[in-house]
Amino acid sequence: MAENSVITKEIQEMISIEIGPVTYQIEDWMIREFAEVIDDSNPLWTDSEYAQKKGFKNIVAPQTFLLNYLNLDQDEWARLVRCPLPNVLAGGSESEYFLPVIVGEHITVTGKLVDAREREGKGGKLLFLIFERTYKNQQGELVTRARQTFIRY
Numbered sequence: 001m002a003e004n005s006v007i008t009k010e011i012q013e014m015i016s017i018e019i020g021p022v023t024y025q026i027e028d029w030m031i032r033e034f035a036e037v038i039d040d041s042n043p044l045w046t047d048s049e050y051a052q053k054k055g056f057k058n059i060v061a062p063q064t065f066l067l068n069y070l071n072l073d074q075d076e077w078a079r080l081v082r083c084p085l086p087n088v089l090a091g092g093s094e095s096e097y098f099l100p101v102i103v104g105e106h107i108t109v110t111g112k113l114v115d116a117r118e119r120e121g122k123g124g125k126l127l128f129l130i131f132e133r134t135y136k137n138q139q140g141e142l143v144t145r146a147r148q149t150f151i152r153y
Helices: 009-014 030-037 048-053 065-069 072-080
Strands: 017-025 086-096 104-119 124-136 141-151
Touching: 009 104, 030 065, 065 141
Parallel strands: none
Antiparallel strands: 017 104, 086 141, 104 124, 124 141
């Protein structure tokens, strides 16, 4: 890194260090509450018999459930990264979904800083911090992977 880089040694050392794991047991009330909040009346989210008729063991969670309901404190972690740039802005996210989440499962989430990039903006230096979260079920199978970018300026 250049001498005037905002990617500090501390930030470099944080890359790939895992935070978590945190394990959650998925319960029907969690999924029902989430479905109500997002105003989605799909019976897969609320009716066990319906879900079973569709080939699932129990109520299924909407795909975005994990990302919005089960989280790590990585948002706060991004703010705490020591950096000469004091402000934090959400820079976007992307998600991949591999398996459904079903009532009764145990989902374990871990996260890590996977990349730090520096760019020059109109107002000066920008630091892009890319965090990745993985969600696995009790069999260790990957359920969801999500990446979120935070911009320090």
